[in-house]
Amino acid sequence: MSDSFEPQIIAFCCKYCAYAAADLAGSMRLSYPSNVKITQVPCTGRVDIVHLLRAFENGADGVYVAGCMEGDCHFVSGNLKARKRVEYVKKTLAELGIEPERVEMYNLSSAMGPRFAEIANEMTARIKKLGPSPLNNKKAA
């Protein structure tokens, strides 16, 4: 299954760091799986628990939030709030019987293009191992 399975992954990237790092990965021509789709937010602090859960409902197999390095948030502490929300969603997923590893929080600076590609690869490999989200399995079945 894992060979043909192409997981759908949504990445919430903050405008200042992670989104810029994604651009840098591109300009360095680093490759990562094409199933990672980025949506830009002003700050990861904008990312709500509902957004993360809704992404799963809408077919994502994995979701991650990528913000600035801790201590470097352009809005002081939005990334710390995002981390808490991601932790909360992990618990919620676990209660629903969904692997909490399907959601993750990452921190990187806008200069870390290679790290961006690494994260995308890492997350894809992780989700491939887990297989399709149970929510999607039902749909598929």
Next chain:
Amino acid sequence: MSKDVIGSVMVVGGGIAGIQSALDLANAGFLVYMVEKSPAIGGVMSALDKTFPTNDCSMCILSPKLVEVGRHKNIKLLTLSEIESVAGEAGHFTVTVREQPRYIDMEKCIACGKCAEKCPRKVENSYNQGLNKRKAAYVLYPQAVPLKYAIDKDNCIYFEKDGKCRACEKFCPADAVDFKQQEKIHTLEVGSIIMSPGFKCFDPGIYERYGYGILPNVITSMEFERVLSASGPYEGHLVRPSDKKEPKKIAWLQCVGSRDIREDAHGYCSGVCCMYAIKEAIIAKEHAAQDLDTAIFFMDMRTHGKGFEQTYNRAKKESGVRFVRARVHTVEAVHGSDDLKVMYSTEAGELLTEIFDIVVLSVGLEISDEVKSLAGKLGVAVDADGFAAAGSFAPVVTSRPGVFVCGAFAGPKDIPQSVMEASAASSASAALLASSRNTLTREKSYPSELPVGGEEPRVGVFVCHCGTNIGGIVDVPSVKTYAESLPNVVFAADNLFTCSQDTQENIRKAIQENRLNRVVVAACTPRTHEPLFQETIREAGLNPYLFEFANIRDQNSWVHQHNPEAATRKAKDLIRMAVAKASLLEPIDSLQIEVNSNALVIGGGLAGMSAALNLADQGFKTYLVEREGRLGGHALHLGKTWKGEDVGAFLSDFSKRVESHQNIEVLRGAEVSNIDGFVGNFTTTVQAGSETREIQHGAVILATGGRPLETNEYLCGQSERVTKWHELEYLIENEPEKIAKAKSIVFIQCVGSREPERPYCSKICCTASIMTAIRLKEKKPDMRVYILYRDIRTFGQREELYRKAREMGVIFIRYTLEEKPKVEKHGDGLLITVKDHVLGRPLQIPADYLNLATAILPTEGQKQIAQMLKVPLNDEGFYLEAHIKLRPVDFSTDGVFVCGLAHYPKPVEESIAQAQAAATRAAGLLGRKTIDIEPIVSVVNEEKCIGCGLCEMSCAFGAIRLKKIIGKGFRAENYSALCKGCGVCAAGCPQRAIDMKHFREEQILAAIQAGGAAA
């Protein structure tokens, strides 16, 4: 000077200092010509990996400024250009500029990189310090502004072989290569000139004993910056040049070319090398795949700036960087390997050898011959070291009226100091040219906006080929067809270059012909191009927020270039997401607030007075509040500056100018009891005796000063023989007979500074004590004068004073924090015991007087003012600026600025420069009737709000607060002027009563939902 001054300024040098000056002036109503000799602006800062002490990525913080310069309507960039001559005088100069041909048409170049890809000639990459190769067709660095390629004539085959090759021309998809370009001469009229040509790194090749240029793994600190950089020659992999092996041990050798009085080196301290070496060592350890040993060989550790000493401590304790106090005499190759043998002698005289993989030479800053000759062309005097000669009281004024200076050309300095001076130079130019403000600049006008509210969404999608960048991988025509099939899309087109001038016209036409009310561009990245397209749709009558970007190049075609099918599929996905969001976008009105043009300066010391005078000279009514009955602050106690200027004489004249200025109202014996409001609209309550006054103002400058630590250490306060700071100077001045009788005087440094409870360095004490010591020696050469110190920090050209003091026989004894000197009363005088650092045993020094350099603290009351304005303080109680490097006088709270000792201990010229910089920033605000603020802010739905207050607690900017509504209890209220648009409140609201414009709940969810649906 005649009245008709010209409202334009030439900025010479496009490094960080020049960039700051250009932006300040262009935003203040002056036309700026920026002359840069290389093909792109950015200077040295663009090539740095990280910046100390915060280890921010250098390019990340610089890049937005580069883009701002590149797009600014009132900044004209002249790259590959140098000044030929300057005629005229302050207010109206005529400058001749020679521009070298780029051989690339800047109008046509789309920076796709094909020319470089196809160019067959490889040459040394000087941007990467020669550590790798680039092509003869090249762009200076990937984020360069202007982002245009250039052909390096000296290495191009076309020029060598008389018209052969032409590969770049053949493959350029935009027809931008133009070998016929000729040198151009520009004659420009400007009112003033700002020189910010910067420095060059010292060439360590002259030190044969270090083997630079012979041993490949002996590199300069600048080369090491490129090694560390992700965009450098090794893509950020820490390897050494000779064999690309990952190093296990790296050594830094400090003071290479600095603090060295041999003819081909420099006597001055370069001021920045200790910090950059520490930074590089910490970063290297972070980068290293394996355990890395780092050792810094130094003489004195000079970590005198804000946050520097703490970084030094962390490097020692947390990162495990080794600090070795020794000057290395030789670096040799280890026989049969590329390793390096570093030989040095310890202070105890022991000869040691250690093997390293890389040796980094911490090279100093110097002024190049070209810059010296430029100074000659401009008629600007330089000192013996080649730096522009400027006085402490007018730190940006050169010998030629109307020509100002900033950055490293005015003396070795770091980035924040360069930025402050740059703003100070802007303020000097603005004051000179105030009468011609807004005469040469232009403002853009737009058609009135089409009302789109209530209309069904009609989305237009423009898919870019970007030459072959997207089109070579993604099947653009099929993507376009797919876009046409999406809900709400009524028009789609594909363009070879969506950013080109003609496409802008096509977009405008499409909007009109198809009555489009939302636009999606699928192209490179919004980070560089969103403003361009927003501008285009604005010109067609659409609100700029009715635009959405699909990033199908940087985050798609460039990433999946080996998988065209996947890239095409993903392009469709991304466009579907963008269209889904765009369909729900709504127009957002610009947010404007009115500005009260008065200024308030709190603190009447040298910094406060300088800021007030500058603002008043620019025509702004300024209130200057001083707690004491007299203006002057700490400067009242100063004798001379380190350059030897008389502070007292300057101050009495200066205070008179401030007090008699028609635009300044001085409130003496007054304290601020309350501050309300926000940018442009503050109300401050000032208490002067029994009188209370309310002042309305648009900006506030905090210049609340500092104070020396009161201590009882070393018998201070218990013996009249123990004095502190300027008390000894007072004795010399007023009771000379006492000093005449003295045989021995001792100074102790770092009293209360650089200690666990107060870890920072007070920066100015070493220089102050040395100056007093020199004065004593001059008065009485046979007097024994001792300075007990931990590191001597006579940074920059102050080093000369240290040398002079030693030559005069002042005895310097180093002590450690663990073994502090002991002071006891001894008969009529004192007996001081200290362990000698050379002999390694205790010395007893009888002394007539002991003078203590106690720590400099922020004033009491600083905390209250910080709370009133909601601006942060650092751990030591000094104001914490918005950004330690690039916004050294601003806060993230708009309309509030800082300068002087309240920010951090600093010498006179730095206080004045910072005050002038604060005045420039404030003037930029006060000069406008209204200011636009970012309209992407949060909005509260009062019906849903239950007044729980979570949002108020979570907002870092005080932009959302509870207000009492009769009959309803509390409800949240937005203060849009303070809102930064992060969306934290919206995401955290348990009632979902808060939403954020442009990132509304339904907009984000629509994009996510579309992301989940398959194409």
